[in-house]
Amino acid sequence: MNETPPRVHAEIDLDAVRGNVRALRERAPRAELMAVVKADAYGHGAVPCARAALQAGATWLGTATPQEALELRAAGLEGRIMCWLWTPGGPWREAVEADVDVAVSGMWALEEARAAARAAGRTARIQLKADTGLGRNGCQPADWAGLVQAAVAAQAEGSVRVTGLWSHFACADEPGHPSVQRQLDAFREMVEYAEKEGVEPEVRHIANSPATLTLPESHFDLVRTGLAVYGVSPAPELGTSAQLGLTPAMTLKASVALVKDVPAGHGVSYGHHYVTSAPTTLALIPAGYADGIPRHASGRGPVLVGGKVRTAAGRVAMDQFVVDLDADTGVRTGDEAVLFGPGRHGEPTAEDWARAADTIAYEIVTRIGGRVPRVYLGS
Incomplete structure (x- = not known):
């Protein structure tokens, strides 16, 4: 029996996803690569694209919401998964039990992570986010010392382990924008303070897709690549997909x-x-x-x-x-x-x-x- 022709459909080329991940790894050869699969992998399908990215050498998966992270686990995806968009009362315990790294931007989030860890009977993996200038999520520099010290104390009691320190660029898609260097400087200072206070992160990361492509000094231990994984240029100013060595999927x-x-x-x-x-x-x-x-x-x-x-x-x-x-x-x-x-x-x-x-x-x-x-x- 012939199948009915589709009214409309989206073809997703998983070989293109794999090729894009390999190309991005070449741009950041000394860093691990996180494939961001939030928003159903930017509309491409989170689970198939996550699998393809891991096959091509991605070592982390990233999501915005905890529900997205838990759906990946439910689909059988293993390895490191991080999610960062939390609200009070979210599924913290479920995330801790699923070995998801959770982002912490303030004291309330640290307390919810600690409570979830106690309820789950296991250590929560947390990543402290610094607001270095984007002005969205993340801890302000003026509050950073307090958050770091509280996280170190929670780590000493065994409820959490600080696995990462991270931030996010505001204008990495605008080459030469003065905020980029300011954010890099602020990130280095905030990382240095946290490490001096006893934090030993597995990964430090600030680079998104445009920074991965154009700003090697931002790569640190891990790059977080989103749109570029799916072969679309993150900014026309940086070049077309073809000029960047990417293939739209x-x-x-x-x-x-x-x-x-x-x-x-x-x-x-x-x-x-x-x-x-x-x-x-x-x-x-x-x-x-x-x-x-x-x-x-x-x-x-x-x-x-x-x-x-x-x-x-x-x-x-x-x-x-x-x-x-x-x-x-x-x-x-x-x-x-x-x-x-x-x-x-x-x-x-x-x-x-x-x-x-x-x-x-x-x-x-x-x-x-x-x-x-x-x-x-x-x-």
Whole structure:
């Protein structure tokens, strides 16, 4: 029996994920590599991508939420996993029991980790996060001494072990930004203080994807690579994926749902922001903002269909949008439309969609929704 052609689907090239991890390891040969698989691996599928990354030499996995970390453990993934976005009352005990390294940015988090360790009857692995200038999570320099001293005391009692000291850049994707050096200096000072107080971390880390690619002095013991693992350039200023030696892993495809001829003066989609200027042929692409196609790309989003790159005509709706084929009668219902991919065959890239929607490529791949099936290649 033939399978029904998918309305829309995302092909995920796991060989590309492996190749990207190897390329990133070459950029940071003296550091371990963490593959960040938060947000379902930036929309690519956390468990398959985590396995592929480990096969290619990643030694850590990183998640934002503890639920994401616990899902990896439930899927049978072993080795080191770290998660960093905690709120009071979170599943601290479950994370401790699952041997997940948990981030601590303040006294309340340290106390919850200690309580979880006592309840679990085992030592909690914690990583102290320093706010070196990003201004989000992390402990401010003025409060660092108190947090470090409390963590050292908790370590002496056996409830925790400080396995890491870490921070996060604000502007590593802007080469030469003065905040980068300021954050590096602050991180070194805060690490030095913690080590003087008796902390012996397994890993010190601050480098994200752009810093891994461009800032060797930031690599320390571990680099945390997120978007670059999936082959998308973390910033156009740093270069394209190809220039950085990366291969985008996601290709988003749809099956043309309808092809029809319309007269001049025909309105297209909500609001009639697009009206045909001459008799033409329209093709219906059955994907919309419920699938993660950005509505902000209305009238601008590019699609490869019929061997040519077309542009979304009018508004992107919840489930569909239209392209004007310019009376090209070569396209048929059921033909393949490629919204984005690596760009090797003339198709648009995630970066092209980011420009069309006035956003970043991170958002384009991550927002592809759960009702879009993932098809894994190279598994």
